[in-house]
Amino acid sequence: MPAAAASSRLDRPIVLIGLMGVGKTTVGRRLAQRLGLPFVDADEEIETAAGMSISEIFATFGEPYFRDGERRVIARLIDGSPKVIATGGGAFMNDKTRALILDRATAVWLEADVETLVDRVRRRNTRPLLQGRDPREVLRELAKVRNPVYALAPIHVRSQPSPHDATVKAILKALSL
Numbered sequence: 001m002p003a004a005a006a007s008s009r010l011d012r013p014i015v016l017i018g019l020m021g022v023g024k025t026t027v028g029r030r031l032a033q034r035l036g037l038p039f040v041d042a043d044e045e046i047e048t049a050a051g052m053s054i055s056e057i058f059a060t061f062g063e064p065y066f067r068d069g070e071r072r073v074i075a076r077l078i079d080g081s082p083k084v085i086a087t088g089g090g091a092f093m094n095d096k097t098r099a100l101i102l103d104r105a106t107a108v109w110l111e112a113d114v115e116t117l118v119d120r121v122r123r124r125n126t127r128p129l130l131q132g133r134d135p136r137e138v139l140r141e142l143a144k145v146r147n148p149v150y151a152l153a154p155i156h157v158r159s160q161p162s163p164h165d166a167t168v169k170a171i172l173k174a175l176s177l
């Protein structure tokens with residue numbers, strides 16, 4: 001791609017979407033470093049704004065309240081200035097949030113098979129949707145419902161096995177950067 005077209009990719013925020021454990025937060029941070037752009041994790045922003053963890057928000061106010069806060073936070077983050085934004089796995093499922101991302105950002109769907117995700121979510125057991133349930137079963141169900149919606153993103157990248165930098169490289173290639 002010509003340099004001008006490639007750099008226009010960076011005029012808008014890059015937004016990572018995909019299932020829990022695929023690497024949006026960790027890979028997003030490294031991608032931002034590599035591009036010299038700010039990095040923001042939407043879940044962390046929500047936690048800071050609420051003064052509570054995601055689990056506490058779900059337990060105290062319920063998922064619909066969280067989704068509304070998530071939509072408002074992402075709307076604020078997509079302010080046009082170039083940056084890398086990692087979303088939580090459910091953000092792109094909200095019609096308004098998705099419309100906003102597709103309209104004002106470059107959405108990158110990071111995908112991995114369910115067995116890889118199960119292995120990765122084991123490392124941090126704070127995700128409320130996985131509490132008290134078999135993660136494999138939940139992730140299989142979510143993949144079935146969500147993957148066709150994630151597929152609306154213009155860019156699709158398979159998460160590579162460690163090191164994370166291989167995934168960063170795959171994203172840069174897909175973005176022609």
Ligand SMILES: Nc1ncnc2c1ncn2[C@@H]1O[C@H](COP(=O)(O)OP(=O)(O)O)[C@@H](O)[C@H]1O
Pocket residue numbers: 018019020021022023024025026027086120121123159160161162163164167
């Ligand atoms: N490409 C990768 N290879 C190996 N482990 C990874 C990779 N990407 C992410 N991980 C690991 O998987 C776990 C979940 O990653 P995280 O960034 O929190 O995912 P998400 O934000 O999509 O839920 C973390 O322990 C992270 O280090």
Ligand SMILES: O=C(O)C1=C[C@@H](OP(=O)(O)O)[C@@H](O)[C@H](O)C1
Pocket residue numbers: 018019020021024025043054087088089090091127128129
């Ligand atoms: O898939 C989801 O609905 C969720 C994913 C989580 O973020 P990660 O995808 O970063 O784990 C977090 O937003 C919340 O637990 C809900």
Ligand SMILES: [Mg+2]
Pocket residue numbers: 024025026043086087088
């Ligand atoms: Mg995350």
